[in-house]
Amino acid sequence: MPAAIAASAVTRRFGEIVAIERLSLEVEGGEIFAIVGPDGAGKTTLMRLICGALALDEGTLLVDGIDVRRQAWRVQAAIGYMPQRFSLYPDLSVMENLRFYGNIFGVPRLEFAKRAQELLNDFALAPFTRRLADELSGGMKQKLALACTLIHSPTTILLDEPTAGVDPVSRREFWRILYRISAGGTTIFVSTPYMDEAERAHRVAFITHGAILSLGSPADLKAHLAGEVVEITTQQRPKARRALRDEPSVRSIEIFGEALHALVPSAANAIPAIEARLRDAGVTDAVLRVIPPSLEDTFVARLSS
Amino acid sequence: MNWRRVWTIAVKEYTQFFRDHRTVISTMLMPLIQVLLYGYLSSDVKHQPTIVWDLSRTAESQQLLDAFTNSAYFDIRYRAHSMSDVVRHIDDDQALAGIVIPPDYAKLLHEKKSPEVMVGVDASDATAAQAALAAAGAVGSSVTQQLQIQQLKLEGAAPSGIGVDVRARAWYNPGLRQEVFIVPGVLALVLQFTMTFLSMSTIVRERELGTLEQLIVSPIRSSELMIGKMVPLVTIGYINVTMILLVAVFWFGVPVVGSVLLLYFTVLVFFFATLGLGTLVSTIAKTYIQAVQLIQLFLLPSMLLSGFIFPVDAMPKLMQVLSYFVPLTYFLTIVRGIIIKGIGVDYLWPQILMLLALGLAVFTTAVLRFQKRID
Numbered sequence: 001m002p003a004a005i006a007a008s009a010v011t012r013r014f015g016e017i018v019a020i021e022r023l024s025l026e027v028e029g030g031e032i033f034a035i036v037g038p039d040g041a042g043k044t045t046l047m048r049l050i051c052g053a054l055a056l057d058e059g060t061l062l063v064d065g066i067d068v069r070r071q072a073w074r075v076q077a078a079i080g081y082m083p084q085r086f087s088l089y090p091d092l093s094v095m096e097n098l099r100f101y102g103n104i105f106g107v108p109r110l111e112f113a114k115r116a117q118e119l120l121n122d123f124a125l126a127p128f129t130r131r132l133a134d135e136l137s138g139g140m141k142q143k144l145a146l147a148c149t150l151i152h153s154p155t156t157i158l159l160d161e162p163t164a165g166v167d168p169v170s171r172r173e174f175w176r177i178l179y180r181i182s183a184g185g186t187t188i189f190v191s192t193p194y195m196d197e198a199e200r201a202h203r204v205a206f207i208t209h210g211a212i213l214s215l216g217s218p219a220d221l222k223a224h225l226a227g228e229v230v231e232i233t234t235q236q237r238p239k240a241r242r243a244l245r246d247e248p249s250v251r252s253i254e255i256f257g258e259a260l261h262a263l264v265p266s267a268a269n270a271i272p273a274i275e276a277r278l279r280d281a282g283v284t285d286a287v288l289r290v291i292p293p294s295l296e297d298t299f300v301a302r303l304s305s
Numbered sequence: 306m307n308w309r310r311v312w313t314i315a316v317k318e319y320t321q322f323f324r325d326h327r328t329v330i331s332t333m334l335m336p337l338i339q340v341l342l343y344g345y346l347s348s349d350v351k352h353q354p355t356i357v358w359d360l361s362r363t364a365e366s367q368q369l370l371d372a373f374t375n376s377a378y379f380d381i382r383y384r385a386h387s388m389s390d391v392v393r394h395i396d397d398d399q400a401l402a403g404i405v406i407p408p409d410y411a412k413l414l415h416e417k418k419s420p421e422v423m424v425g426v427d428a429s430d431a432t433a434a435q436a437a438l439a440a441a442g443a444v445g446s447s448v449t450q451q452l453q454i455q456q457l458k459l460e461g462a463a464p465s466g467i468g469v470d471v472r473a474r475a476w477y478n479p480g481l482r483q484e485v486f487i488v489p490g491v492l493a494l495v496l497q498f499t500m501t502f503l504s505m506s507t508i509v510r511e512r513e514l515g516t517l518e519q520l521i522v523s524p525i526r527s528s529e530l531m532i533g534k535m536v537p538l539v540t541i542g543y544i545n546v547t548m549i550l551l552v553a554v555f556w557f558g559v560p561v562v563g564s565v566l567l568l569y570f571t572v573l574v575f576f577f578a579t580l581g582l583g584t585l586v587s588t589i590a591k592t593y594i595q596a597v598q599l600i601q602l603f604l605l606p607s608m609l610l611s612g613f614i615f616p617v618d619a620m621p622k623l624m625q626v627l628s629y630f631v632p633l634t635y636f637l638t639i640v641r642g643i644i645i646k647g648i649g650v651d652y653l654w655p656q657i658l659m660l661l662a663l664g665l666a667v668f669t670t671a672v673l674r675f676q677k678r679i680d
Contacts, residue, residue, distance in 0.1 A: 051522045073524055081522040085515035091324050092317065103313035104523050148519075 002065035004029045004156045004187035005050060010059035012049055012210075019045040020210040022059070027203075029155070032178060032188045034201035036299070042210035043191040044084060047160045050189070051081040064155055077105065080149035080157040084164065086141045090134035094125055094144055097133055098151055105152035112151070119147040123177065139170030146177070156187040163197065175200055195296040206299050213302050221298045227251060228267040229293045230274065232260040234286040243281035249273045252304040256296070263301050306532075310525050314533025318507065322537060332503070336495040336545045337552065340488060344557045347487035350433040351377050356400040358385035361410035369422065372448050373404060378440035395427050402426045402437050414452065477562075477646045485560075488553045489644040490613045492546065493636045496572065497579050497607070499545055501600055503538050504583030508675075509596045512587075527675050535580050539573070546572050553644075562647030571639045571657055577664030578632035584671035607631045612638070632667075635660040 005027040012020040020042045027033045035043050048054040050061060052072030061068040063075045088097050095116070102112040120126040123143040128136065133144060142162060149157055163171045175197070182188055182202075190201065198204045199218050206213040214221060234240050237255055244253045244262060249270040252263045264270035267290045278286050293301075323329060355373070359366050373379045383400060385391045391403040405423040407413075413420040424441040428434035478485045511517040520530060546569070553559040561568075582603070590596035609615065610624060611633035617625055628634045635656040642648045642656075650657065 053518065053521050076522055077524045079522075081519070083515055083518045083522075087514065087516040087519035089317070089321065089514070089516060091321050096317075096320065100313060100317055101519075101523075104310055104520070104525055106307070106309065106524065 001029060002062065003027060004031075004064060005033075005189060006060075006062040006065075007050070008060050010046075010049060010061055011057050012045055012054060013057055018210055020049065020056075023207070023211055024059075025205055025212060025215065027156075027187060027189055029187050030182065030185050031202040032182050032190065032200070034198040034204045035189075035191045035207055036193070036195065036198040036204055036295075037191075037207040039193065041207045043207065044160055045210070046207070047081070047158050047189075047191060051079060051158055052076055053081075077152075078155055080152070080154035082145050082149045082157065082159045082162055084160045086145040088133040088141060088145055088148065091132060093130050093132055094120075094136070095129040097144060097148055101148040102151045107152050115151060115153065116147075119150060122180070123147055137170075138166050139173065142166055142170065142174060143177070146174075150181070150186075154186065156189065157181070159188065159190040161191055161193065163192065163194070171197070195294065195299065199295045204295065206302060208303070214298070218295050221295060222293050225263075225293050225298045225301055227263055227265045227301070229291050229297050230262045230264055230267055230270060230288055231256075231291045232262060232274070232278075232286050232288050233258060234260070234278075234283055236283045236285070239281060240278055240283045240286060243277050243283065244274060247273060247277050252300055254300050261291075261297055261300075263297065263304070306526075307524075307529060310529045311533040311536075314525075314530055315536045318534055318537040322541070332499060332541060333544070333548070335499070336549050339495050340491045340549050340552050341556075343487050343491045344484045344552075347483040350436045352380045353378060353401040353433065353437055354382045354399060355379040355402045355404060356383035356385050356391050356394045357381050357404045357406070358388065358391050359404075359406045360408040361406045363411035365411040365414055366406045369406065369410075369444075369448055370404070372444050373441075376440050376444050378437055379404075391425070395425065398427075400427075401433060402441075417456070484557050485645060486641070488549075488557055488559050489640045490637055492549045492553070493575070493611075493633055493640050494608060494613055495545060495549060496542060496575060497633050497636075498604065500538060500542055500576060500579035501583040501586070501604065503541065504535065504580045505587045505590075505596050505600055506583075506593065507534050507538070508584060508587035509590060509593045512591075513593060527672060531584065531672055531675065535576075538580060539576055542572070542576055543569070559644065561644050563643035564649060567649060567653075568640065568643045571636070571643070571653075571660070574657060574660050574664060575632065575636045577668050578636075578660060581664060581668030581671045582632075584675060585667060588671060588674040607633050610634065629659075630663070632660055632663045635663070 003026045005025070007026075008024045009022045010020055010024070011018065011022055023042075023046065035046065037043055045054065049056050050063060050068065052068045052075055056069060064078055066074050066078070068075050089100070092100065098116050098119070099112070102116065107115065117126075120129065123146070125140065125143060125147065128140070133141060136144060146159075146162070149159075163174055166174065178188055178190070190197075192198055201218070203215065203217050204221060205215040216224070232240060237260055240260055241253055241255060244250050244260075247270075249266075250262045250264055254261050262270070262274060264274075271288055274288065275286075357370060359370065370381060374381055379402060381404075383390075383394055385394070385403070388405070391400075391405065394400040395403055403423075403425045405425075407420055407422070410420045410422070422445070424438075426434045426437045426441070508517070511520070550561065550565075554561060583600070586596050586599050586603075590599050606627075610620075610628040610631050611617075612628065613633070617628050617634060620628065638656045639653050639660070642653050
């Protein structure tokens with residue numbers, strides 16, 4: 001069975017700017033694959049290339065073994081794509097939106113009725129079928145957009161930053177739904193700017209400047225982190241950060257909320273040095289402890305090396 | 306061509322159109338307002354306020370003034386007592402025309418001499434002035450003729466039959482009614498406006514909403530999307546045509562001499578050009594505001610060049626050449642030809658063909674530019 005998505009040496013330019021540069025990756029059927037990266041890394045461009053909305057300049061892209069460049073329409077019939085902005089018609093009702101996409105994707109009428117009911121129940125939208133999309137809450141709009149993407153039972157869905165601008169509770173609910181869809185065998189290719197979301201995926205690719213920086217399961221990525229993370233809790237974070245920037249035993253130092261994370265090759269060697277530096281700088285309230293690295297730590301480590 | 310997808314788009318467009326009450330009202334009211342405004346404002350410049358300084362004050366001078374009133378072009382509202390009275394009334398726009406009858410008017414007539422009557426017209430508005438001047442001239446010659454006949458009768462002679470009888474007839478619009486000419490033109494003008502605007506906004510709006518991106522990544526073809534979007538607009542266009550025709554016939558009494566069927570067919574040809582134009586603009590503009598500005602750039606000159614107001618034949622050569630590229634030019638000739646003159650395909654085929662050619666060119670360019678890609 002071919003990979004759900006197989007990209008090899010994919011390149012796309014916009015004039016002088018290279019948006020995606022010789023990018024290769026393979027997404028297996030049924031997995032949740034997340035691409036993470038800062039704004040402008042090329043996440044949206046990659047999504048659009050995969051679904052054939054943009055033409056690629058070089059390389060090959062196969063979706064379920066179908067060449068996107070040659071048979072975009074076959075790919076488009078087999079996948080579901082949810083662009084960054086919820087693409088719903090605000091002046092159509094929940095049911096009208098669903099029926100519209102059902103018809104566009106040629107879902108047979110009997111099958112549509114069954115599928116729509118299933119999705120509406122699953123996404124807790126059943127009581128609102130007659131409500132206009134414009135009058136739904138952000139979380140509900142997002143679920144309706146996902147339902148429209150799934151109405152033709154695609155084998156793979158591409159979600160471009162689906163949780164941008166959605167409250168944390170709705171985000172959690174959204175991910176529960178994604179797990180259910182994935183359990184049903186649908187491949188999910190999702191982009192996100194949030195590290196904690198990427199952590200929930202089966203596999204993650206970090207991309208910056210249109211190329212993959214690292215790729216693997218969250219556990220693998222963390223395990224391959226060369227070094228340890230020392231958390232420094234202090235009220236004087238900017239001062240502490242300045243003091244540790246020149247410390248040779250610290251590879252990188254970043255502020256994470258209430259604390260600083262120092263990436264060090266060996267915690268045993270670095271901790272006394274860090275303590276000495278902080279004392280010299282007059283930071284007296286620091287509490288140090290070694291913590292398991294988060295995905296963000298590994299990303300920062302990769303970026304700084 | 307998958308008709309289910311075309312139908313789906315059309316149903317969606319209908320639903321959205323009729324759900325947006327403001328657009329429905331403006332699309333339905335705008336043609337009515339335009340046709341009523343143009344219809345009333347274009348009516349002839351009759352009943353102009355007039356001031357008279359009658360120094361003769363005789364039965365003869367009153368007879369002359371009656372002739373002016375009966376022409377319907379002059380409404381004698383003021384009596385002046387001096388020349389400065391006359392000038393002042395015209396200066397401050399109370400009167401458009403001033404008639405001055407000399408003191409010896411009746412006396413000269415009896416002496417079989419020609420008295421001079423002065424008619425002054427405010428020519429700031431050239432159209433109104435021309436009508437008044439022509440009417441004054443006509444009043445003068447008809448009064449002269451009457452007086453001569455009277456005179457001959459008094460002398461006991463029968464009026465001789467000698468003289469050139471120029472029988473000028475106004476064909477097609479015997480009443481020389483402006484609205485008969487203008488109202489069919491308004492039909493064309495309104496259609497051009499509604500069709501380009503609606504087709505432009507239906508596409509630009511989807512691009513701004515982001516739904517176009519979703520459609521691009523669906524199995525729908527560009528042609529299916531375009532046809533699905535155009536079908537409801539054609540319906541709306543036909544509703545507009547029917548409304549305007551009803552107002553023209555039953556309100557303004559404009560007779561539709563030619564074939565209504567042919568008119569409805571040529572309207573369809575005109576839709577091609579206008580819908581294509583709106584679509585073309587939507588492929589160039591990135592936002593709705595940009596699109597509106599772009600379309601205005603075309604709509605106003607096309608109205609001026611088309612012959613809606615100024616006859617194309619009277620334009621400088623360069624303007625005439627430009628007008629050949631404006632679909633409205635051909636459509637105006639067609640609409641006026643059918644409604645006013647009652648002519649058919651045998652006369653209008655060159656215009657219909659040109660309109661079709663322009664329409665096809667614009668529409669094809671639009672479809673080609675409207676690619677199923679984001680860039």
